Amino acid sequence: DDTISLTAIHFEKTTLKTAMLNIADFEDSFKAGQQLGQELAADDLAHIFVVSDGLKVNGSELVKGFNEVLPDTIAVTGGLAGDAANFEKTLVGLDSAASDGNVVAIGLFGSDLKIGHASKGGWDSFGPERVVTKSSANVLYELDGESALELYKRYLGDKASELPGSGLLFPLAIKETPEQAAVVRTLLAIDEEAGSMTFAGDIPEGSSAQLMKANFDKLIDASYDAAEGTVEALGGAADLAILVSCVGRKLILDQRIEEEVEEVRSVLGDDTMISGFYSYGEISP
DSSP: OOOOOOOOOOOSSOEEEEEEEEGGGSSSHHHHHHHHHHHHOOTTEEEEEEEEOSSSSOHHHHHHHHHHHSOTTOEEEEEEOOBTBOOSOOOBOSSSOOBTTEEEEEEEESSSOOOOOOOOOOOEEOSOOEEEEEEETTEEEEETTEEHHHHHHHHHGGGGGGTTGGGGGSOEEEESSTTSOOEEEOEEEEETTTTEEEESSOOOTTOEEEEEEOOHHHHHHHHHHHHHHHHHHHTSOOSEEEEEEEHHHHHHHGGGGHHHHHHHHHHHOTTSEEEEEEESEEEOO
16 A cells, blocks of 8 residues: 555566557447457457556446457457546546556457466355346346445445445446356445435446355465466466455455455465556456
8 A cells, every 4th residue: 555566577578568548538348348359459469468547437338349349259358447445536547647447458469478367256145136127238236126325335234425435345246047057246435415426337227236245264365276276277377476356355355455466476386476456346257
């Protein structure tokens, strides 16, 4: 916290191309993702790493935009910038001063680069599965016909006055169909007047939603599992590992947060350079 961390990366054979846009210039996050994907698309494109504004961008729509214009063989990873638990403004820059609303995409090109990625959570679902009865994109209004905001306040109790930050303690597990794997949606903002809650990704009407809570050991174990999955996908040792971790994990683990990095280190070994940030949304296939 309150420091600057720099990681310099030099490639011997891999080439780079970057693209940046501001979400204010686009109708929605989907079209922004399409635009960036089209700018970087090429026969020798190997990977795209994205760093995005964390409050004005719908992460799932941004990813859908990329996937719409890219072949299935190209993975997109990265994250939405975070502002600790302040939810005021997030800053991203490319060859210029960082400012809010920016989305940066880094294209990595060539056949020599090997990329591995994995994503794990470690949250426990609890309580009944509820149906999303009113929502619009990433804005949630009602669960089972009841105000979602009032439901959250009941679960938060004394911490309700600390919303939206305290909402990070209870993300939502969303399933569009019963057989689909759940995706985790983290709270970004609330609107008392509208009775709405804005999340970092889409919450479709008709999908099921279940509250999640922290399990300390499972959260830390998930870091180990993600590192193992990355090494397995990579097929060997890594020179660099970029860790994108949810700010909700940081708030809950508190003094134990260093353990998630230690778990990754135990898998990757001492020769791998580790960098990363706490985010308002993680991007991984």
